[in-house]
Amino acid sequence: xxxxxxxxxxxxxxxxxxxxxxxxxxxxxxxxxxxxxxxxxxxxxxxxxxxxxxxxxxxxxxxxxxxxxxxxxxxxxxxxxxxxxxxxxxxxxxxxxxxxxxxxxxxxxxxxxxxxxxxxxxxxxxxxxxxxxxxxxxxxxxxxxxxxxxxxxxxxxxxxxxxxxxxxxxxxxxxxxxxxxxxxxxxxxxxxxxxxxxxxxxxxxxxxxxxxxxxx
Numbered sequence: 256x257x258x259x260x261x262x263x264x265x266x267x268x269x270x271x272x273x274x275x276x277x278x279x280x281x282x283x284x285x286x287x288x289x290x291x292x293x294x295x296x297x298x299x300x301x302x303x304x305x306x307x308x309x310x311x312x313x314x315x316x317x318x319x320x321x322x323x324x325x326x327x328x329x330x331x332x333x334x335x336x337x338x339x340x341x342x343x344x345x346x347x348x349x350x351x352x353x354x355x356x357x358x359x360x361x362x363x364x365x366x367x368x369x370x371x372x373x374x375x376x377x378x379x380x381x382x383x384x385x386x387x388x389x390x391x392x393x394x395x396x397x398x399x400x401x402x403x404x405x406x407x408x409x410x411x412x413x414x415x416x417x418x419x420x421x422x423x424x425x426x427x428x429x430x431x432x433x434x435x436x437x438x439x440x441x442x443x444x445x446x447x448x449x450x451x452x453x454x455x456x457x458x459x460x461x462x463x464x465x466x467x468x469x470x471x
Contacts, residue, residue: 258284258287258288259289259290259293261293261295265295266295267289267290268284269285270299270304272284273305274304278310278316281301281313282316291316291317291319291322294325297329298326298328299328300317300322301317302314302317302322302325302333303327303333306333306336306340306345307336307340311342311345314348318333318348320353323352323353324353324355328361330362331360332358332367333349333354334346334349334356334358334367335367337349337367338371338375338379338383339370339374341371341374342379343379343382346371346382356368356383357392359394363394363395364393365394367388368380368383369400369403371383371400372401372404372415373415375418380418380422384425390422390426390427391428391431396433396434396435397431397432397434398433399427399428400422401423401428401431402431402433402442404419404422405442405443405451408451416451419451419454423455423458429455429458439451439455440455440456443455
């Protein structure tokens with residue numbers, strides 16, 4: 256019996272036990288030399304599975320230098336997935352274990368901060384920024400996390416307002432432009448998000464006041 260044999264989807268016993276969060280079963284498989292770097296047809300290893308299904312204790316068994324920055328077919332690393340799940344404990348854990356914080360995915364060029372800004376909580380965003388995430392890292396359309404969050408805020412503004420305010424507070428560039436030369440202020444005004452317009456205008460005024468003081 257090959258403990259690492261795969262089904263048609265490339266899934267092994269270790270993938271299955273991990274998906275179920277069976278800590279005892281996972282430990283037993285590892286003791287019998289199951290390959291923790293094995294990937295399915297989506298190029299996902301057991302660490303990806305553990306994070307996707309929220310099994311923290313199982314995830315921590317798999318973290319090592321070979322799996323920590325491994326990418327699936329979408330180019331998502333374990334840190335991308337933890338940000339997508341808004342799992343602050345795993346975000347922090349993966350970073351302390353050496354996860355690359357500014358790694359981009361394959362399709363959109365999103366970093367974990369892009370993902371957290373779009374789908375996560377302020378706490379996730381805060382951990383990433385405090386750990387050195389680049390506020391000005393651009394996706395494939397030259398959109399920073401702040402720009403992307405404002406761009407996508409039409410349908411999700413209420414849940415993103417705190418994130419947008421926090422990114423601006425932390426010094427995200429409000430003058431950033433995308434591939435179509437749109438600005439954050441234009442997008443906010445175009446989407447009739449007046450709270451964001453006011454935030455950006457206030458930040459611009461403060462910046463202008465500083466410039467005037469320097470000139471004086």
